[in-house]
Amino acid sequence: MLKKLLFFLVSLLSINANCQYYKLSNQAKVSLITCGSGNELYSIYGHTAIRFLDSENNLDIVYNYGNFDFATENFYLKFVKGDLQYFVAACSFNDFMQEYVETNRNVFEQQLILSTDQKQKLFEQMNSSMFSDERYYTYKFIDKNCTTMVLDKINAIYGSNIVNKKTNTLVSYRTILYSYLNNHFWENFGINIIFGAKVDF
Known part of the structure; x- marks a missing residue:
């Protein structure tokens, strides 16, 4: 097991180090990856990542802001309260997809319309x-997560907000959360207690 872990870490570092010096070709594609719900609390609400595919450079890599240390003390409590440290990591597209294939979860891909310069940037x-203080962030259940982190990066490239937060809506956060927790009574109960009234807006 230790050998496998060391191999994974070395491979990951190799991928990250090499990618720093890549210049994407004109044929490179950038996509938004959206993953369906899982069975665990941390995966019930799905997942988001960014994929770079550049066949000319033999590159197919996914950047993923949904990484954490599951061994963290009081993991689920910190997850819901917004005290858990998450980080961005990179892996090959095939490795990223393995979990979703094994758990039979949906994965959707939307190619982004970006210029060559925007893709490179x-x-x-x-x-x-990956190699700065930006790698780590404090996860916030609603306001700062794998989706909002990706969205912030994309908005920065476009120079405007392609998706804006709606303030005037009849649908509350609680209503949205409920739709994912139909078969998770205790998780639903705990989230309601911890969040209180702030998810009613």
Whole structure:
């Protein structure tokens, strides 16, 4: 097991180090990856990542802001309260997909319309984040998560907010959360207690 872990870490570092010096070709594609719900509390609400596919450079890599240390003390409590440390990591697209294939979860891909310069800029920013203080962030259940982190990066590249938070809506956060927790009574109960009234807006 230790050998497998060391091999994984060495491979990951190799991927990240090499990517810092890549110049994407004109044929490179950048996609938003959206993953369906899982069975665990941390995966019930799905997942989001960014994929860079550049066949000319033999590159197919996914950047993922949904990484954490499951051994963290009081993991689920910190997860819901917004005290858990998450970080961005990179892996090959095939490795990323393995979990979703094994658990039979849906994965959707939307190609982003970006210029060559915008793709390169986003690629460099993602790699820079891997080796800076930006790699880690404090997870906030609603306001700062794997989806909002990706959205912030994309908005920065476009120079405007392609998705804006709606303040005037009849649908509350609680209503949205409920739709994912139909078969999770105790999780639903705990989330309601911890969040209180703040998810009613």
